[in-house]
């Protein structure tokens with residue numbers, strides 16, 4: 139069970155706010171899906187209350203949320219105003235919302251306020267706080283559909299920039315190193331980018347465990363179009379090759395390693411050593427130390443990319 143859950147506000151028969159031909163429920167789902175996928179990419183497991191345009195009653199929604207320690211409820215605002223709002227429970231210390239504020243401000247997004255709201259009865263005003271028990275629920279209102287920033291909101295990359303701020307704040311909250319999506323893209327050589335767009339690449343189904351074994355080798359071979367025998371042949375017995383299972387020692391190097399070296403811009407000799415590992419780490423955007431650990435973050439990155447068919 140994931141510790142966290144992303145809640146896409148509204149949905150189905152409840153469109154949320156509808157202003158300027160924009161239904162709130164469409165963008166709340168976009169936000170929840172974006173944040174959820176990015177968190178998973180960074181190794182932070184998070185569930186979702188809905189993944190499509192379905193109706194959820196208050197009870198259905200809060201029952202899902204209550205099963206998790208932390209919830210972000212994604213919303214867009216309406217009613218006249220400008221800037222992002224963060225709302226927490228009257229029982230919460232608001233520390234996470236401070237992190238959100240910091241990240242949005244750092245990225246140059248207008249922040250309106252962080253606040254709590256109480257009923258006359260002394261209970262939380264919003265049911266997402268009132269009826270979700272011990273779950274720390276944060277409502278994020280990503281600016282106003284009927285406010286002066288709406289023209290900017292129509293730009294998807296502007297919206298995704300906001301979602302990325304949420305990802306950064308969650309990383310800080312969870313103590314996980316943040317890696318920007320662009321860093322990975324930047325590392326890819328231009329030529330190969332064109333190639334992967336024009337040719338459909340196979341997608342592997344590897345367990346992302348950080349151990350480089352025969353299945354990872356085979357997926358790499360299928361991806362790079364070299365003979366798929368699950369073996370890295372022609373290697374010396376070194377500190378690097380001993381970290382990979384399914385290596386055959388001998389001379390002459392390996393075809394799949396040669397193809398990999400070509401892709402990542404390493405010296406093409408067919409031998410996997412610290413220099414190739416460093417280049418691969420740079421390419422994948424993981425820590426560059428030239429070492430394959432067991433498990434290895436670099437190998438996890440490789441497995442993930444092979445699973446997506448997008449090395």
Ligand SMILES: [Zn+2]
Pocket residue numbers: 147148154155162213214
């Ligand atoms: Zn809403």
